[in-house]
Amino acid sequence: MDKMISKIYPVFLVGVFLFLMMATVRPSSANQADAARPSPDQLQYEPLFFELPKAHRVVLENGIILYILEDHDLPLVTINAFVKTGSMHDPAGKEGTAELTAQVMRTGGTTRLSSREIDRQFDLIAASASIAMAMESAHVGFSVLTTHLDKGLDLLSQILIHPVFEQGKLELARQLQLEEIRRIKDDPQKLAMREFSRLIYHQDPRGRFPSSASLTEIKRDDLTAFHSRFFLPNNIMFAVSGDITKEKAVEKIKQYFGGWNPKNSATDFPAPVQQPQTGMYFIEKDIPQSTIISGQFATGKNHPDFHAFTVLDFIVGSGGFPSRIMSTVRNNEGLAYSAGSFYRARPDYGIFGSYAFTKTSSTMKALSLINTVLENIKAVPVAGQELTWAQKSINDGFLFSFATPEQIVRQQMTIEYEKLPPDFLTSYREKINRVTVQDLHHAAVKYLDQTKNTVLILGDGKNPDHPLPPGGYTVIAPID
């Protein structure tokens, strides 16, 4: 057995990990050995020591939470910031407001500089600055050469604090969004994923997506209102990493963001209502390959079942070639290049899904293979060896979550952003290791309930190869 000893100090930030990768003797005789080629399972490795770099956490007077990690390898400073907002806060009938707010903050000028001037100055120093809106958050990405830090921060603070949303740039962003909606139909996976989300998040704000009608309704005032509701110093966290000291980072963030005034904001988001449209759905598209997505709500990161479900998902379909869906649908039957499962865990809920892209004639076969995998893992206990493989893979791969300072500081900020317990990362490996065969069975029975499944197939329904079951499905029309 692989022995792994983690000696973890109470505070995560100064943890020292010790990985002992001992020789493993596997019962299988698969990997035969000779003198020149020792069995790969019996190679001996030196122990590995790892001291996790220490990140600083600072709270500014106006509420900005700052995580800082120095790294002077490259003359760059990088900022990742999270804002508690998201497209789930789009006003009803004006879906797309959050997205347009983010885009036009970046492109629509500020109280001091016109949109053109902002673009020009960012480009001259080759700084990259972006604001990306997601369903339950916004992410600000910023990277600049150390020598241009002041200029870059000045511009970044302007677009975050004082955007003016020039009407012309709002129109441009709106038109680009309308075109994006037209073009999603050309991309089977994107289209299927959006429509799957609409079915899963039925009756929930997360299930509303921009349409040409809703985009047309959005006025400049809507953007201003959205911005002033969410883009607040007490609603943002910064992770600063790179060629900058802690003192300098605090000083600079204070200098450029210290004047940003906090406001009360109600930003505790309710969990989704969880009333998905279950059953079989179909989207017609004349292409030779069907897209199959099938899934349901699962548990969240704060729930005791989280670690067991993470291992379950890995075994079912997200653990590469040896995982069950991949190995059944792809390796064994040659029915797909892409097949597997995904588990998107949020603090208080998660979405689990499985997928395969397969030629029209094998659509139903691929779906039935996926269903068999899911039924089988409920009915038959997982073998100890398969569990060990999943645990080792997840835990050793976890090392790479800390491969760059940017990742490290971002990870630590995310814990606080998602309101996870402070020991979430430090206890992660141990909790994964503690998952038992019984836990997997329990999680499979509890969360993989076929009657709660939403199944979406996108493909060529007119094809004589019949990609669809004989009856019992609903045809849906994608958003226009």
Add this chain to the structure above:
Amino acid sequence: MKACKILKAALLPAFIFIFIAAGSGHASDLKEKVLKQKLPNGITVLMLKRHLSPTVSLYIRYRVGAVDETKGESGAAHFLEHIMFKGTTSIGTNDYQAEKALMEEIKNAGRRLDAEKRKGQTADPETLANLSAVLKKLQDEHKKYFLPNEIDRLYTENGGLDMNASTGQDVTSYHVSLPANKIELWARIESDRLLHSVFREFYTERDVVMEERRQRVESDPEGKLYEKFMSAAYTLHPYGRPVLGWTEDLMNLSPDELEKILEKYKDPRNIVIAVVGDIKPEPTLKLIEKYFGGIPPAAEKTESYIPAEPPQTEERRVNVAFDANPSLIIGFRKPNAPAREDYVFDVIETILTRGRTSRLYTTLVIDRQIAQSVSAVNGLPGSRFPNLFALFAQPRHPHSNIELENDILKEIEKLKTQPVSDEELMKAKNHIKMSYLQSLDANADIASILSYYEVLLGDYRYFADYLDNIDKVTAADIRQIAARYLNSNNRTTAFLNKEGG
């Protein structure tokens, strides 16, 4: 809008000459930090110490790609890359001798089935069914003797991340990141699959590759357009063939065609290894020597005969009908790296499409508002042979490909007639330097870049010296190179439309 712009511009502080000095101190001293060693048999090893985290990123690249395929066997190099995950004579087997005999039978059964299928309409349904049943029975029998996915299991179970491989026109690459103490595992697996690979599950995997083609080309308008564009731009040179292979070639590939490609891997002069991360160079090199040192040096360079593309004398156009929104690709033939022209094209690429103030983005997306997106890529589809400077764009409804093409060509004409301003040139160089620095952040990126230029050009220092060469590019160079290469008789244009027009 216009008036406002001029007014604001007049109020601007003097903010023109910002030069990004990437020169000293930091990562640009690659030449001193990278350790380059040649094993006695000719394999090149590049090592770079980085102690940020106890991980290591490993690349092995072969100077063998789709261009090295024989005509009619397109897709063999990429298919081989898939098959290389199926194990070796010592990894993934219960009884290799039993497997060997069975796999010979599987190959013969597969051949007979392919031959019958090639008859098309005249193929006998009963014969097809019988041959398929025979193949299926043998495949099921074979399953008793091997364990699938052993390479994947070994890597992931030992903390391997981003285990992946890629096949290009020029080069095939295998990559994984591991905890720093697991380099031997990598050496054991990679040397073994190079020397003792076993082509298990061959015919099933061929179906997987067909699905990959359906996913990336047949169901994807951009993939389809790219394929048609390349096959128009290159009429004789293999750059015109898709890396995935033409369907008709792919469905007839047998293990023998893959074996031919694998033989080319084995010339040590075609092999470059890069190890970047928390390593001790001496023991690392010893490990690599232990596993790769036994590969015999090749007597003669096994260079494939690859026909040169004849000179182009007139514009080429191709129309693709696909039920999707319109898009286009325009490409110009040009010399490949490390030619001086190639650096100039890197700067032109940046001036045209990098950043919101780049010429094409400003003109087409912001001002005229006829485009959804526009981007330029220098150096497609590979760099071992003269290649293309390509522009990709999508018109915004209700505008058309032809309107977009006209405006793009107008901007290209400007490059030939009006010199690029100092500010614009500086801005472009700053962008290039920024991307360069950003590419030095992660072990995997550095290992990738070093091994790529070493295997492609025989010297990773192309990358170490890259910024100096970019700095030398002048406004006059841009004008001159644009005038020489960005012409209609050097151009291929592909449109994708619902109607195919």
